[in-house]
Amino acid sequence: MSVNKAKMLLQSLRWYHLGFAFVWAVTFAGLSPAGGGPFEGQRLFSLSDQACAIAAIGFAVLYERRRIPFPPRFSALVGVLLAAGAATYYLASSGYVPAQSGALVAGVLVGLGLGASYVLWQQFFASEGASRTAIYIPLSALLSVALSALVSVLPDAARVACSVVVLPLAAALSLRLCLREIVPADPTPHMTAASARATVRALWKPVFCTCAIGFVWKLVSHLFDVPGGASSTPILAGMALAVAVVALIELFSETGFAVLRVYQVLFPLITGAFLLPTLLGLQFAPLVAGMLLFGFEIVNLLLIVTCAVYSSERLQPSTQVYALCVAPTLVAMLAGDVVGTGLSPLATYDFALAVNILFVCVYALSLALFVVAFTRKNKRDRSGTTEEPALDVAVVGAAAPLGGAPALAASEGDAAPITLASAATQATTAELSATSPAAEEPAPDGIAALIERRLDALELAEPFSQA
Secondary structure, eight states, X not given: OOHHHHHHHHHTOOGGGGTHHHHHHIIIIISSOGGGOOOTTHHHHHHHHHHHHHHHHHHHHHHXXXXXXXXXXXXXXXXXXXXXXXXXXHHHHTTSSOHHHHHHHHXXXXXXXXXXXXXXXXXXXXXXXXXXXXXHHHHHHHHHHHHHHHHHTSOHHHHHHIIIIIHHHHHHHXXXXXXXXOOOOSSOOOOOHHHHHHHHHHHHHHHHHHHHHHHHHHHHHHHTTOTTGGGSHHHHHHHHHHHHHHHHHHHHOXXXXXXXXXXXXXXXXXXXXXXXXXXHOGGGHHHHHHHHHHHHHHHHHHHHHHHHHHHHHTTOOHHHHHHHHTXXXXXXXXXXXXXXXXXXXXXXXXXXHHHHHHXXXXXXXXXXXXXXXXXXXXXXXXXXXXXXXXXXXXXXXXXXXXXXXXXXXXXXXXOOOOOOHHHHHHHHHHHHHHHOTTOOOOOOHHHHHHHHHHHHHHTOOOTTOOO
């Protein structure tokens, strides 16, 4: 994406377009025990929270098969669930209600609120097109890091007020404003069994890699108690660095990134961090958790962007695409949480066991890298060509080969991996021509994409800009 294109899109940005940051801030920094002390119901809250978020996505899939899009009034439900869950959490952690039962109720409420917010925001992102989605999601994540850092240093009373009132209210209001901007698609998107199989075949590699890193991150985070939890300095630093990397990739990359290349870069960084506890002691375990979160957030944010643009390009229901691609990541994280919770008491008193678990995690990441690389090699061997495969993780606005972009109106049985460059250029051309008073009637889609890619390659001015 060119700098001029990014600036023009940023001019149309409104504060509520980044409202997903308020939801992330609640989960990362808002829900931590008052006073920073231990909370005996924390593990139960975490498990019920994640399980109910997955269940909410499942309910949303059933609802979406009968009605699209979700109405704006659902945003109020998200705000109420998050506020009620946060209030119950603080009552339980402060001893006003029984810890275990209060943690369970809080986890159910927060989980349902998070699951609903995930699918509603995904619906908005999918309706905005490739170029705007590439800006909204990274900037929302960047704002969430700033909000999390701010909330984590507030006094307990102010943090409780933010978590129970301010952040849920801002999340509900911004979500409502965004949902009101959605123009229903005509015809209504519908996912068949064939299109579902095509989606899985096209996106399984980024999903698989994200699941692997998410599982290991959750396992290590619960295997070694990280002081401060999700609001600790290593965790926030890892997330901030990941968000910065993704923002740079989405805004300024001209070539794109295949999932295997991203994973190959992350693998030595992550596995190198595993050596710190084994060589220097378990006091360096928080750095491992921070590095794992860094790797996970990179592939996770790219996956969220990919899902939104895929559903927009292929005219597929956003919630069902999200359930096929991101829901497995949530399941993998829940599995890592369960395994880490079970192994944590043993690893606390057995350093050798902790080291062995770390090496098992390194093996799991290596196996994921092998599977993705092996399938790519087999695909090349069968096709008899050494040509690079299409991108698996989207970098919106990348300059794709002029003859290599797949047709947007792909058949339902088409399993070709998605390349988002042509869609991004077409979406941006339509946006610019709609907002420019001097714009002429746009050319057909294929010609528009060709011209846009030629101009990006030559770094010329945009044809429809007002400059």
